[in-house]
Amino acid sequence: MPAADPADLLVWYDRHRRRLPWRAMPGERADPYRVWLSEIMLQQTTVQAVKPYFERFLTRFPDVESLAVAPQDAVMQAWAGLGYYSRARNLHACAQVVARDHGGRFPADETALRALPGIGAYTAAAIAAIAFGIPAAAVDGNVERVVSRLIALEEPLPAAKPHIREVTQAMVPQARSGDFAQAMMDLGATICTPRRPACALCPWMVACVARREGLQESFPRKAKKAPRQIRYGAAFVAERADGAILLRTRPSSGLLGGMAEVPGSDWRADYPLSQAILDAPCEARWRRMPGIVRHVFTHFPLELTVFHARLDRQAGAPEGMRFTGADELADEALPSVMRKVLAHALPQFGAPADKGGGKREPASRKRSGKKDAVEK
DNA sequence: TATTCGTGGCC
DNA sequence: TGGCCAAGAAT
Structure with missing residues (x-):
């Protein structure tokens, strides 16, 4: 040979x-x-x-x-x-x-x-x-x-x-x-x-x-990998009267370290929805958005329930958080999963990320087979 | 050595 | 539709 x-x-x-x-x-x-x-x-x-x-x-x-x-x-x-x-x-x-x-x-x-x-x-x-x-x-x-x-x-x-x-x-x-x-x-x-x-x-x-x-x-032969377990959580999109959105920055290390996010709960294997209101960043008339946001990380899939509330113009940001104007959202370091969350809560935010996913059609969404969101 | 760490495309 | 995959590094 x-x-x-x-x-x-x-x-x-x-x-x-x-x-x-x-x-x-x-x-x-x-x-x-x-x-x-x-x-x-x-x-x-x-x-x-x-x-x-x-x-x-x-x-x-x-x-x-x-x-x-x-x-x-x-x-x-x-x-x-x-x-x-x-x-x-x-x-x-x-x-x-x-x-x-x-x-x-x-x-x-x-x-x-x-x-x-x-x-x-x-x-x-x-x-x-x-x-x-x-x-x-x-x-x-x-x-x-x-x-x-x-x-x-x-x-x-x-x-x-x-x-x-x-x-x-x-x-x-x-x-x-x-x-x-x-x-x-x-x-x-x-x-x-x-x-x-x-x-x-x-x-x-x-x-x-x-x-x-x-x-x-x-080839190549590969060792089999550990099974992944799904995690659940809640995300809160607080929209001020002028359109600004409440954001915070994640800790600098770990998952999505140093990136921006909307406030939310921990992501856990078991997350009863009754827990969600306790995890809200502030008091408001939180409304649960229909459907959920799904995202797949390397080592676990995630399902987020999204809540939305309107705050009046004078609302102040809670400790450690900030309001970002709608036209400045694009300048934030938002990971894809958070872009999905914003797109889910804010029709005007448009398609997630900048990829070819194209337009979503909230009205014609099918019951199953959706990667990003399904009703529940 | 084994986990943790994103995202989107493909079949 | 879900698992696999892509010019790996840090811990």
């Missing part, structure tokens, strides 16, 4: 590489700031989702310095909707460390990169290889899939990671290590896909053990 030759992958890459906003032209040096920013955004996030955020970030924060001196609120607002918000906090912290301790330049060293906030083993290797040409092995989910198929690795993930890393490191070429890293990811994203891989188009088809046995779709 022929071994997988990195040169064959690079030949394939030169012909089929994806053109992405953060990539340099062939033969040109990639900008470390762009590489870093894109790598952080791409952690567990699809290319399609990242593209508009990447462009917006570059416009608002053209370089490390501008990001370092920006208020944290501005960074969280620009990140709102992308998810995994600790990335945004670490991104900001990392920019400040680079500005203060490294003269505004990313270190051209894998170990030094690894020490920066938000940069783990994969991202350090990716930046080292792509931005600085260091022969580092950037092992992400794509590479794990490609390599585990290539050698038909029976050991399940994540235990197999060290082994996969060794095999990958041994293949990294001294020249073009950045292209090799990106080629591996392009191969995983376009050919060696999780389902129905296009083996006939793969430069490593002949070398691939899993393919030879017709078992490519069964």
Whole structure:
């Protein structure tokens, strides 16, 4: 059996590489700031989702310095909707460390990169290889899939990671290590896909053990994951006479850390609706909105009952909360789940987030099959 | 080593 | 329709 030759992958890459906003032209040096920013955004996030955020970030924060001196609120607002918000906090912290301790330049060293906030083993290797040409092995989910198929690795993930890393490191070429890293990811994203891989188009088809046995779709082996339990809660949309909405900021760590939200209850496995009125942020004529808001986080699904109340113009915000004008809601760091809540309570707020979900039709909502809201 | 941490798209 | 998946990191 022929071994997988990195040169064959690079030949394939030169012909089929994806053109992405953060990539340099062939033969040109990639900008470390762009590489870093894109790598952080791409952690567990699809290319399609990242593209508009990447462009917006570059416009608002053209370089490390501008990001370092920006208020944290501005960074969280620009990140709102992308998810995994600790990335945004670490991104900001990392920019400040680079500005203060490294003269505004990313270190051209894998170990030094690894020490920066938000940069783990994969991202350090990716930046080292792509931005600085260091022969580092950037092992992400794509590479794990490609390599585990290539050698038909029976050991399940994540235990197999060290082994996969060794095999990958041994293949990294001294020249073009950045292209090799990106080629591996392009191969995983376009050919060696999780389902129905296009083996006939793969430069490593002949070398691939899993393919030879017709078992490519069964790799990588994976340990089974823990079951998720649904949680319930209440959310309160207080609308002042001038249209302003009562908001607060979540604690800086943990779920949706540092993001804005409407006041609400804890999210628990058991939440009797009779409890809701006790969790309201203030006294008012709370009205329960028909239906519920559903949202799915990585480790649990959530169902929120939404309450709405109108407050008069003089109403003051309770301790630790604030009113935000209707026309300023878009400037708040509201995560998607809160945009759903606002859209549910305020017809004028429109569709949640900025995605292609399109218009909701409250009147024609079906009884079942709704992801975001169902009657109850 | 195992959890925690978002979101949207896909079949 | 629900589970899986996407350029992982921090704890």
